[in-house]
Amino acid sequence: MRIIKRILKFIAILIGILLITMVIIIFVDNQSTNYLKVENNEFAKSNSYLITNVNVVPMNQDTILVNKMVYIKDGIIKNIADNIEVKDIKIIDAENKYLTPGLIDMHVHIWDKYELGLYLSNGVTSIRNLWGMPMHLRLKEDVNNDEIISPIFFTTSPKLTGPEFLGDDNLQLVNPSDAKEKVISYKKRGYDFIKTFYGLTEDIFDAIIEQAKISDMDIVAHPSQKVPYSYHFNPQIKSIEHAEDIIQQPLNYTLDTLKLKEVINDFAKSKHSSFSPTLTVYNNIYQMLIDDNILESERLQFMNPLIKKVDSKAEFERWSTAKLNDSSVVNAIKKQHDFHIKIIKKLHEIDVTFICGTDAGIGVTIPGFSIHQEFSFYKEAGLSNYEVLKTATVNASKTHSIMNEMGTIEIGKIANLLLIDDNPLLDLSVLQNPSTVFIKGRKLNRETLDNFEKQAKNRNNLIISALRYVEFLIVEK
Secondary structure, eight states: OHHHHHHHHHHHHHHHHHHHHHHHHHHHHHHHTGGGBGGGOTGGGOOOEEEEEEEEOOSSSSOOEEEEEEEEETTEEEEEESOOOOSSOEEEEOTTOEEEEOEEEEEEOOOSTHHHHHHHHTTEEEEEESSOOHHHHHHHHHHHTTOBOOOEEEEEEEEEEOTTOOOTTSEEOOSHHHHHHHHHHHHHHTOSEEEEOTTOOHHHHHHHHHHHHHTTOOEEEOOOTTSOGGGGOOTTEEEEEOSHHHHHTTTTTSOOHHHHHHHHHHHHHOOSOEEEOOHHHHHHHHHHHHOTTGGGSSGGGGSOHHHIIIIIHHHHHHHHHHHHHOTTHHHHHHHHHHHHHHHHHHHHHTTOOBOOOOOBTSTTOOTTTHHHHHHHHHHHTTOOHHHHHHHTTHHHHTTSGGGTTSSSOOTTSBOOEEEESSOTTTOGGGGGSOSEEEETTEEEEHHHHHHHHHHHTTOOOHHHHHHHHHHHHHHHO
16 A cells, blocks of 8 residues: 555656646746747837838739828828828838838748747738647737737638548548537637648538538638549638649649649639649758758758657658659659649639748748748749739738738738838849838837847757647647
């Protein structure tokens, strides 16, 4: 009996030590991201300004409004005019710079708060997280309560898959009633959208669509190979993800131009869904194949350490092994990327609505920085600078009704804005280092943005990231 009591006491002590350790880890992580708290940022405390001598790129039309004033009050654009008289307001002389809407990345994977600063530093003022976890609901609450400086944050539910698609990161649905219960639960818990993934059979997918409509939740679809690709052109599905899945599903892993024509025709018949190509994340497979030192590169220093240690390394080893076994894989991946560009060209010819998504946060696709690489691919596919910029502004904002208050510079819109040195309609690269970012009217200068990058570089939060993932497995699985 005494031995049992000693064992139980020992177990209790271990559990106590573990709990104390977890509390300390969480506390240290929270302290490390204090630089994002609104109360700790002097310039971000005010959200009312009068910007003068500024050239406005409104993005609701292909034009420049030259030498205007823009009045921001309580984070909202109140007026745009040649002359605005407002008393007791902070004035920002833009010195003939250009004011654009903040960028929106519609396909990201968030792992920690540090990444929020990386997005802002690169001009991304709104993000749509497409792999929902409990941590994201807390993060969303912090953002909505204006406790931290962050892009406006939206998140889907966890990924819903069919019964055959295994993996600890997926939720296998086995029947329609299970699917409906999940949608109802996600709505109640505060997820913004439903994320559908591989392996969903038609009966289960139909149940998701039916309940999503009842629950007033938009669906974001990573195409399921268990239904025809055209099945995803449904009014409840607001965006379809990934150019690569066009090749992997309706084209059956071939670069078949005749089959592609059929897919293009299906897109032409439907105007319900936007399309998020995520060209960067696939191109990064090619980058891994041609750069044996990519995991040690400077840009990978901005990746979450858990993802770098697990996902980035696994992806790199997978493709390195594939190259060792068959050197032709390098050219094959490059050809498929080039075919993705062709897909975008063909879809652009029929006026498909593109929304910019990067799939940042997985593999070697870096949060924030990757959006500018994505832009370059759209440009290569034949979009004008204005059309490219639309993918991450007005087009993105129209995808979901809860995002309609951003994406353009108009009276009544949220003041998510970038102040940049030159005209982005002539040179998109000027978007890479905005001199000032306004997030809900709060002003972040370049020095502050550079500090966000510095804080996120080589961060030491592997354990807390692992704990959050374990939480996801316990709560959602």
